[in-house]
Structures are given as C-alpha cells and as structure tokens.
Amino acid sequence: MMINFILNGQKVVSTAKANERLLDILRTEFACTGVKCGCKEGECGACSVIIDGKLVNSCMVAMGYVESCTVMTIEGYRKTERFAVLDTSYASVSAVQCGFCTPGMVLASECILAKNPNPTEAEIREGISGNLCRCTGYNAIVQAISIAAKEGKGLW
Amino acid sequence: MVNGYQATSLKEALKILAKESVTPYSGGTDLMIDPEEHATFLFLARISEMKNIIEDTEYLRIGAACTFTEIIENELVPEILKEAAAQIAAPAIRNLATIGGNICNGSAKGDSALILFATDAKLRLVSSRGERVLPIAEFYLGRKKTALKSDELLVEILIDRINLSNYYYKKVGARDALAISRVSFAAILNVADGKIVNCMTAFGAVSDIIIRRPDIDAMLVGKTTKEAKVVKKEYIAAYDQAIIPIKGRISAEYRKAVCMNLLRDFLESNGI
C-alpha cells in the first residue's frame, strides 16, 4: 500500500514505509533538498515544513502520518506571492547568513503571519522559537518578519 | 501501508491493536527521536473519538490525541493546563505532540502530565475487551513504565470540574523555549468559607514518577490560613522528606532546593 498526499500542490504517491521520516523521504524521493536536516530530534527546526497549515518538524513525522495530508516545503512556498514579500523583507535586512536555517525560518514566518497578520515582536520571537539560528542572533529575522507584516498587507 | 496502519475509528484501532504487534503513534514527537527500525505504527490522529474536548456534568474530557496547540486554543481548557502546554518545546512541536503521548511516554518530565497529577485527573483506557478509568497516579508505575496494557489505548483524560483558577505553576528549564523541565511544580489551593477546601501539589522532573502526595497536602485541608500557618513547618518538613531527586545531569541538590523554594512561595502567595 502506498502513501498518498499532496506535496506543494501536487498529488503524490510515496512508496516509503510508514515508519520512515518525512524529512528523509522529502529529500530523497521528492528531491526537496531545501528541507534541511539539522538534528533529527525536533530540536532545531531546520527541517520545518507546513502540514495542513501548521508548522511541523519533518524529522518528527513518520510517513504514515501524512497520508491524505497537504505538505508544503520551501520548494512549493517559493512560488507564492507571500514568499515574494518575505524574500524582499529578508533581503532588506540581510537576515540570511549561512542559510541552513533559512527555509525552515521562512516557513515559520509564514505560519506566524497566517495566524496573526500583525504580530508583536514577542509573538514573532515565540513563533520562531523552535527554529535555531546560530549566525544572526535573530534580530534581523525578527525585523524581516515585522517588515513583511507591514509590506504584505492583505496577503495574510 | 508497510509498517503502518491508519485507523479512522476507535473500534478499528482497538481491533488492530488486539491482533497485531503495533506501536500506537499519536503525535510522534517522542517516538521519532530514536525510532525502532522495524516498528509498525498504528496512527491515531484521525480517530475523532480521541480528538474531542468536551464538558459533561462531572468532567472536562480531553481526547488523548489532541495536540498541545489544540489544547491551548480551546476555551474549555483550564488556564493552568494551557499555561503548561504553552511552555512545551516550540510551536512546531506543539502542533504535533499530543497530551496522550505526553502521558503514555511515562516520563516524570511531562509538562502536561504534571498538571494532570496536580488536578488528580483520571485516564480512560479502552481496549476491545472493555474499558477502565484509572487515576493518573496509578497509571505511572516507574521510570518510563505505565499501567497501559498492550491492547489498550488512552482515549480520554478526565479532569474534575472543580475550580482550578487559583493555581500556581512554574516550569524551570534551561532557556525560555525548547526547554526540557529541570524542575516543575504545580499546585491548586481553594478556600471556601475561610477554610482551605483543597490543596493539591505536584512536583515534576525530580523523581522517576511525578511526586503527588495528597496525604501531606491533607495537613492543610479544613484549616483556615491562620491554622495552616501553624502546621506550615511540619508540612514543609514532610515534603522535605518526600522529595528525593534522582541523580541526573542537573544536580539533585539544585532540583531539591528549587522544589522547596517553590513550595514555600506557593504557600506564601496564598497567605500561608
């Protein structure tokens, strides 16, 4: 029996076993290498994806769990208008350094804004608190999300 | 599905559980840290009987497969549980992790389990043979050992509909997010007609099992605040004996000191 789900807007079927990690399958079977592996323990957020509108660590998800779900990775999200706003805002404050946390951080940003289009700084920080970044000290990322909230009026 | 079963109803899940050698998979956030290579999972996330949060005359009933995000966002859930749930890990984990998983994991560090100890919650365990309701204190048998039978599922958590608004809660972690409890403490104290009608305390992450000692707390029940002050010393001494932190990476001395400090602060904040 195969596992059916929607990946970045496309119906897909995976031959993976139900106990395999979504992270590994996304990277190998579906070539979504924008999903990064930082720890495989749910502690860093580099592998964040959005399942049914909610941010999750894909290393903590067994393939069987995603049956009939909608999964969005950076590969799908980057085609959206909302991404374009975040892209610009991240660039404007140079919030990307080594880049390894960035795809996960961008998806976390999306989930913050989707829930609350006008978040406070504290809410932004809370929203990315599961996404470790060792380079930036987080200030630029927080600023970028706050700029996106202002610039992306109506999109969220 | 290889190495997995999808259940869409409780009945179906229990049938599979009775027949096959499977690991119930709720949110997966504990199981996937170090998954067994050949594990066969029974996925529970689609079982609607395990996803409800409802009130009846006696209890608030929380489906075991409710995620912490769902618990935080539900208006029926008491503040003490929401506060504890909101301090678990980070949003992405709270979107997956479930209250049932936090309990069945059997760890004394479980942040929601602590609240359920402090509120003397009960667990509804169901198998294809029937069902039973167990006080949470009886569910925990030892470190990572629970009373759950291999054909049973934890379906609901039942919290008595008593007043839980006057609570005290503190989680002590290493940082403000993504933190595992080093010590946690929860307590509820209600006063009616000038007398303490209930006092419920629980200490997490210090021992193999969350420490809940109604026998000690009973010292304060039925007393006025003034009378409680008289037995305060004795009460604290009893907990000083009862709390024996197990050795860990964080010293037993530190954890003991924090427990006692929080216990005293809880009493003081209630005028005792």
Add this chain to the structure above:
Amino acid sequence: MENISGSIKKKDHEAKINGSALYVDDHLMDGMLYGRMLHSAKAKARITKIILPELPEGYLIVDKNDVTGVNRVAIIIHDTPVYAEDTVEYVGEPILMVVGPDDQVVETILHKIVVVYEEKIPVLDMLTSDTVFFDYNYTKGDMDKALAEADRVFIETFQTGYQEQAYLETQGLIAYPQDGRMTVRGSMQCPYYVHSAVANAIGCEGKDVQIIQDVTGGGFGGKEAFPSILACQVAVAAKKANKPVKVIFDRREDMEFTSKRHPSLSTYKVAIKNGEITGMDIDVLFNSGAYTTLSAVVLQRGLICANGVYRIDNLRVGGRAVKTNTVPCGAYRGFGAPQTFFAVEMIMDHIAKEMGLDSLELKEKYMVKQGDSTSTSGKYHFHVPLPEMIQRIDELTDYRAKRKQYQQQIGRYRKGIGLSMFFHGCGFTGSGERDIIKAVAKIRKNPDNTVEILASNADIGQGLKTTFCKIVADTLGISYDRVYIDNPDTDRVPDSGPTVASRSLMTVGGLLQRAAEKLKKEWQEGKEQVIEEHFVEPDFVIPFNLKDFSGDAYPTYSWSVNAIEVEVDTLTATTKILGAWGIFDVGVPIDMNIVMGQMEGGFLQGIGYASMEQMDYNAKGIIRNNSFSDYIIPTAVDVPNLVAEIMNNPYTHGPYGAKGAGELPLVGAAPAYVEAMENALGANLNKVPFTPEDVMKILQGVNT
C-alpha cells in the same frame, strides 16, 4: 556613514532563501557510496582486535592500512592520525569507516563491528596531564621586582568551559576520484588547508588534488581544521572504493567528536603598590585534548591578550596547552581570547571591589590609548575608541547609576549590570600572514566586462561574497551586478589563505581593492585581463618575534565595550537577560547589515557561552551533552533585547577603512554577563558558563 557601508542584497541571498542552494548533503553523484565512521568507545586503549561481520557485496571497510600516503593529517604539527593505529587516545577517535551504497546497511554493519580494547587509564583532567604540547612564556618589565615590592598581591584562578560551535549544518564532505586525481568537496572554511592535508594522506602531488567548497552552513572556526581530518578519511575511502564517497556527520557525532573551544584555567597574580597595579603574573592552562591541531596558535592569541586592554608595565605571561584523553579542541570564534579576556576582566573587577572602587573606574584608569605599548612591546598604532564607547554604553544603559543601585537588594528578583571592554587583534597572530600564508588574490575581467574575483576565502554565511564584490565594484566604479565570485575551487583560485582570524575582509579584501585599482587604470574594453596581488606587510608594523613574543602581534585591533543587565530569580536560580548592549569598532563597515549581523550573532554566541552552553565529559571521558536538547544554545526568545551599535573608526590600511570583524563580538560577552551576575548576587564569581546550579550555590552560601 560612508557610501560603501550602505547595505545591498547579498549575493547568496536568493539561492539560500528559496532553498535552491546546494549544501554538500544535497549533492548526489552516480555510483556514490555512503560512509560512516567507527569511533573509539574508550578514552585510552590499545586496540587488540577488530571483529568484522561478513560484508555484503559492494560494502567495504576503510582503515589505517588503506592510507596510501602518510597516516597523519597535515595541520600545524602532523600528529593526528587519519585513522587510528594501534591505540586510541580519546572517545570518538576514528578507527575505521564502513562504506557502501545503502546508508542504512552501512549503519547496520557499523553496529555489528566489535572492537576489543585493552583499556588504559586515561588522563582527563588537564591539571593531571603529563604531556605539555606547547609552553610559551614572555615578559615585559620586571615582574619579580613588582611582586617583591608589592604591598598587596591578588591571586585568583578563573575557569572557562567547552564551547561547541553548533553550526546548523553538521560536518560533511564528498570525495571522488577522477582522471587520476582526487576531488574533495563540501562544508569547509579553508580549501587550501584541506588541499595540503589530502595530498599528504593519499600520497600524491598537490596538482592531483582538487578541493571545492560547497555552500557551507556555518563554521565559527569549527570548519577550520576539522574538515582537513575528515577530508583525509573520505579521500582514502574514495580512493579505495574508486567511487564517490559521501560522509555526513549526524548531530550527536558532530557535537561529541569534533573540535570545540578549549576549556581553560587561568591564574592571575596581580601586584599592587600604593594603590596602583604594578604588575600581572599570569599562568594560563588550555586543555588541548588528545592531539595538537590548532592549540599552538589558539594559546598564542590567548596569552597575548591576557592583560586585556590594560596598560600593565610589568608583565609575566606563561601558558601551556596540555594533552588529555579527550576530544581535540580547536578553533572557535575568538580563538583563545574569550578565555583570557574573561579572566582579566573579572580580576580587575575583583581588585576594584577590594580597593573600594567601582570596577569601571579602575578599568578606565588603566585602559590603553593610542601610542601605548602592547603586552608584547609592540604599539597601539591607531586611535583607541574605548572612552567614547563607555560614554555611549552609559547613555544607552545608565550603567553607572544602575551598578550602584543594584548593590543592595533584597526580595525574590535581583538585578545586576556588568560591563566589559576588550579588543580583538585583527588577522593572524604575529608574522603568520607575512611568513606562512603569503596570500595571493586575483581578479579577472572577462571580455563581456564582467569581473570575477578569484580567492580561496569561503563565504560561510558571514557575507564575504557580498563584501568582496562591493569592494571590487566600487573601486572599479562598475555596478555590483557585474562583479561575481563563486565558491572557491582550488583548481581555479589562488591561495589567498584560510577563512579565519577575522582576516578575510581586512587582508584579502585589501588585496582585491589594490587589484581593482590597478585594473581600473589598465582597463581595456572587451578584453580579458587578469590582475594578481600579493600580500605586503604594512610599513608601520614592528616585526613580531615568536621566540620572545616581541613586536606587533597584530597590525591593528577591533574594539568593543559590552554591557549586560540581568535579573536573577532567587527561588529558581534562573536568570533573565533584561538587555545586552554592545558598541563595536570594526573600522568602516563594508555593508552595515552584514556587520550588524556579525555583531548580533557573535554577541549572542558569547552570551550563550557565558550562561547556558555547558558541556563536559564524565569519568570515562564521554561527553554527554551531545545533542541540541542537552547542549543548549540561545533561541529567539532568550535575549530579546540585544542591541549592537557600530562606532566608525577607519583603519588607514584596511580596504575602505575596514578591519577585522567576525570574532570581536563573541570575545567580551562572558565577563559582562558574569559581572552582572556578581552585581545581582553580591559575590565574586570566577567561572563560565555560570549556570543556575552555580547561582543556587551562591544563594545557599555554599563555597564553590
């Protein structure tokens, strides 16, 4: 603000934010095999036997017998084995690699291998070490006289712990043989370091080795020397298999078995006469771990700044880096300086308290100014902006008033504020740049009038691609879009040196600026032109002599003052950081956003070092804090109020006035934090990290 400081979209932004940037683990090659290392389980042992399971077809074991060159990794001293020989010297030492087409099968084979050890008693504590790897001593003035004439001598020992770089991308490389050559690509800071190491290990000429840096997910020093070790192992495997081999460390493997910041013990004896500090006698001990790797140079830097930013006329500094049976330590942002700056800042604070002075008052009295002599009798050639930094910190934080106000506190929550002042010597210590590295950088103008930068420095997130291109574009007066730089490939770029020591922008950026100036003069439309520049030491530098540590250890210094304000919860002994302020002088910022990102990120790493990042080995020499749940680094909510400000202090000999930036912000966070804790707790403290457990002991009056 200078024009060049205006920010621009980073060259690497697009590919990284949209997820298309390929890091080493994102590369697949035809026929590629996966390798996993068998690490020693013992801290010190002789390997008596290795029992291997039967291997499925296509799987192989790679070990010391497969090393076709020298079984040593060429770092500074060639003592690190590529694969262990008869003995193992620390838990984690690589013994062999299992290689094969399926990663999970490789893992299964790995678990079936049995190593029989004859265990020996390991030396874990650096105080009991019987092997001194490096021993340096230098003096200035007459310390014996200062001690003999002193009417008071302060003696105190300070301790600092491990710090793990915790870059988000773990170590990883791919090696593949091709046309009789060996290529190694992946996550690294220093392609030419890897280049020499691989040639030495597989026993071939340099021309037969190619090293390519892939997009690298952070380094912070952790990818300075370690990739040389891993590259030798992977290249040997690829040579034996005659196929591409990929090795990606998992997080626990990376945290436990790769290099980290040296733990230290520094003892300060400070002579006081008539209320004046007359001399400092300093003894520094660094735990090197089992092999020397970069300990020599880390220790040198630590010793050179052991007297901090203070003018101390009589100075005796001695230091040893000793061997223990623990993981080899190595480079980490700050490179020996955070350890001794912590010690000197704390002892100044403690002396001040004893003398009834405010710590800042005492520090201000002794802090150096332009023209003063350095610890090594070199010279601070340029303006020292500490006074205006202190003033600015005071404006931002009301430091002086708060410091007094917090001295007497009761109640559950107690606040404290602390301040540190420090520098970071820019570039390599001593004459390394002139005598060893001899950097060469090139720019090539293409017929289409685009310009490519050819240098071996790696953009590991710090923005080097962007700043290099800005310098060249601005100097040439052409648009930024017409200048580009690829990840370094040793087949294409000259050796402009490693990406370390806060040198890349100042030193190599300077070469690029000169090359661009020359190209501008010689510019010919539509023609290919190549300009090459070689490092020349600035004239003003007093040559450094390593024998007696004399002369200018650094051409110039980056400066900073930090203040941190805390609130301690006396019930839980946990600490909330109310604010962290840093004023930084890194010369002229070549892109303000990038510099701010470096300052904020480095400062937060320093606060982690001071407060929560704790790592230690147990009685068997095993590091147990080997995961992100056990080795805690700051999240976005831990220090919400972190403020960095730049003070523009142009360096006449740096490109556009720039000097070293990357390391500075980490160096002084620890003393500022611990001073704040002292202010809150009313006690003298002497260690980092200073954890809640330490706080509890102070609150309970337990002597530590």
